[in-house]
Amino acid sequence: MDPLETDHEEIKMSADDWWKCGIVYQVYPRSFQDSNGDGIGDLGGIRARLDHLVSLGVDAVWISPIYPSPMADFGYDISDFCGIDPRFGTLDGFDALVQEAHARELKIILDFVPNHTSDRHPWFVQSRSARSDPRRDWYIWRDPAPGGGPPNNWLGNFGGPAWAFDPATGQYYGHSFLKEQPDLNWRNPEVRAAMYEVLRFWLRRGVDGFRVDVLSQIIKDAQFRDNPPNPDFIEGQDPFFRWLMLYNTDLPEVQPIVAEMRRVVDEFSDARSSRVLIGELYLPLARLVAYYGLNTEGMLEGVQLPFNFQLIATEWQAARIDRLVRDYEAALPAGAQPNWVLGNHDRSRIASRVGPRMARLAAMLLLTLRGTPTLYYGDEIGMTDVPIPADEVQDPFEKNKPGMGLGRDPERTPMQWSAAAHAGFTTGTPWLRLAADWPTRNVEAQSQDAGSMLALYRRLIALRRAQPALNRGNYEALDAEDEVLAYARSFEAQRLVVLLNFGATPAPISPALMPRQPIVLASTDPARAESIEGSLVLAPCEGVVLGAVDDKGPATR
Numbered sequence: 001m002d003p004l005e006t007d008h009e010e011i012k013m014s015a016d017d018w019w020k021c022g023i024v025y026q027v028y029p030r031s032f033q034d035s036n037g038d039g040i041g042d043l044g045g046i047r048a049r050l051d052h053l054v055s056l057g058v059d060a061v062w063i064s065p066i067y068p069s070p071m072a073d074f075g076y077d078i079s080d081f082c083g084i085d086p087r088f089g090t091l092d093g094f095d096a097l098v099q100e101a102h103a104r105e106l107k108i109i110l111d112f113v114p115n116h117t118s119d120r121h122p123w124f125v126q127s128r129s130a131r132s133d134p135r136r137d138w139y140i141w142r143d144p145a146p147g148g149g150p151p152n153n154w155l156g157n158f159g160g161p162a163w164a165f166d167p168a169t170g171q172y173y174g175h176s177f178l179k180e181q182p183d184l185n186w187r188n189p190e191v192r193a194a195m196y197e198v199l200r201f202w203l204r205r206g207v208d209g210f211r212v213d214v215l216s217q218i219i220k221d222a223q224f225r226d227n228p229p230n231p232d233f234i235e236g237q238d239p240f241f242r243w244l245m246l247y248n249t250d251l252p253e254v255q256p257i258v259a260e261m262r263r264v265v266d267e268f269s270d271a272r273s274s275r276v277l278i279g280e281l282y283l284p285l286a287r288l289v290a291y292y293g294l295n296t297e298g299m300l301e302g303v304q305l306p307f308n309f310q311l312i313a314t315e316w317q318a319a320r321i322d323r324l325v326r327d328y329e330a331a332l333p334a335g336a337q338p339n340w341v342l343g344n345h346d347r348s349r350i351a352s353r354v355g356p357r358m359a360r361l362a363a364m365l366l367l368t369l370r371g372t373p374t375l376y377y378g379d380e381i382g383m384t385d386v387p388i389p390a391d392e393v394q395d396p397f398e399k400n401k402p403g404m405g406l407g408r409d410p411e412r413t414p415m416q417w418s419a420a421a422h423a424g425f426t427t428g429t430p431w432l433r434l435a436a437d438w439p440t441r442n443v444e445a446q447s448q449d450a451g452s453m454l455a456l457y458r459r460l461i462a463l464r465r466a467q468p469a470l471n472r473g474n475y476e477a478l479d480a481e482d483e484v485l486a487y488a489r490s491f492e493a494q495r496l497v498v499l500l501n502f503g504a505t506p507a508p509i510s511p512a513l514m515p516r517q518p519i520v521l522a523s524t525d526p527a528r529a530e531s532i533e534g535s536l537v538l539a540p541c542e543g544v545v546l547g548a549v550d551d552k553g554p555a556t557r
Ligand code: GLC
Pocket: 073, 076, 077, 113, 177, 213, 214, 280, 345, 346
C-alpha cells in the first residue's frame, strides 16, 4: 500500500476542516524573505516563497505583525492597526498576498495585538494630551501612589514597573510590556468597538483568522490591587517573576470579551470555511482550556485554538510527554480541538532545546499527535538558535535585561533558503546575522537530500494529510517500556501506531504494541525499510509510524 494514496470514499468536508485537520506555519516576516534588498523580510518575500509552503504541505500561514510600527518591539508596538508598515509593503501588496495564497489553498492568519498599541498610535497621542481628552479612558491612567511612585507593584514583562509617568498630565499609564507599548483599557466599550472594527477591516480583506497576542492580559483588576509575592521565586531569576500575576492576568472578566471577539469573526464564517481565533496563552492546562469558552449550553464560544505551549516547557522525556498528552486530552472540553506547538518567535528553537537528532523525533511527535500543529519557520530545516554578539542585539528584551538569556534574536535569524549570498534571504545586509551553517543547512540543499530534515517534514506532513487517522482520528494512549512513547491514532477501521524512542539506547518493541502485519509508514531514520523482518528495535531517538499491510484508509482530505 502507498500510504500517501488512498482510494476510498470522499470524507465529508466541513467549514472547520482547514484549522482542525490542517497545519499552521508561522512566518516571522522580518526574517522570512526580503524582496527589496533592505535586509528586512517583507510581504513581497512571503509571496515569492508561497510555493515553499505548498511543497511543504501546510494549510495556513500565520504572519507576525506587519502593521505600521516604530518597531520598539519589532511590530508588536502598532501605530496603525489598519495599515501595512512600508518596510513590509503596501495594502495592495497585502491584498495580492491573500489572493495568491488563496489561489494555492493556503489560508492567511494575521496577528491581532489587542493588549496595547504603540505610544505613537494617534489614540495614545490623544489620550496623553490631557486628562479631559475624550480618549483619555482608552488607556489605563492612574494617579501616583499616595507617597508618590507607581500606583502598584505590577511589573512589565520586559523589565521595570508596568507603569510610566507622564509629567504633562501628572499620571501614570499602564504598560504590560515596554513603556512604548501602552495598554488599552478593554473595560471601555469604545475601545472594544474600535478593536472589533479592526478585526472586521482585515476580515473584509479576506483574512481567515487571527492569532491573538497576550490574550489573557487584556483585562486588569478593577481595583488595581498589588500582586502577592511568588513563594517559588528564586533570587537571580528574572525579577518579573517576583510577584504572582494574580491581578493582571487571566481575570474572569476576560472570558466575555473573548466571546465577543469570537462573535465578530463568526460574522465572516460561511458554510465553506470558518474564520479562526488562536489565543496566545502561557497558562497551566486547567486555565488554558477555559479559553475554549465552554458555556452553560455546552457550546464553545471562546477561541477555537488556545495555543498549547506545553511541549515548549516540558522536560523532554517519554514519561513526561506521555503524562502531558494524557492530561491535556483529559482536560479538553467536549468538542474542543487540541493543538500543539514546538516553537515560536519568543522561545528557543526546538533543534537547540533538544538537539538535532531529537528534533527529528519532535517533528514526528508534533505531526502525529491529535490536534492542529503549528510549525515555526525554519524548524523544517532544523535551524538552531544563533548566538548574537552584544553589539548586534536587536531585541529590547535582551537590551533591558542583558545576559539573562532572555533575548529572542537567536530564534529570529533569517530563513536559510540556498547557498547564494546571505542564504538567498536578501541581496542587502540582513537585519540580523545568519546562522553559520547556512551554506549547507538550507532549503535548496535539503530538497536534494532524502535524509534531510526537510525531507522528513515533507514526508510526515504528506502522511498526515493522506491519513484520516492522523489528521482527524482518535488518540489512544498506549503503555510502553522505558523511554518509548507510544500511542495509536484511529479513524473508522484504520488504526496507526506511533512509537517514539526518547532514549539514547536501542529500544525493542513488544509485539503487543504493534498492528497485525505491520509496515513502517514513516521513520525518522531514512534508512529504515518499510517491511519489518522479525522483531522491531528502534534506534536511539528513532520514531516510527506503523500501519497494517491491509490497512485501507478512507480518502485523503
Ligand atoms: C507576545 C509576542 C511577543 C511580544 C509580546 C508583546 O508575547 O509573541 O513577541 O513581544 O507579545 O506584544
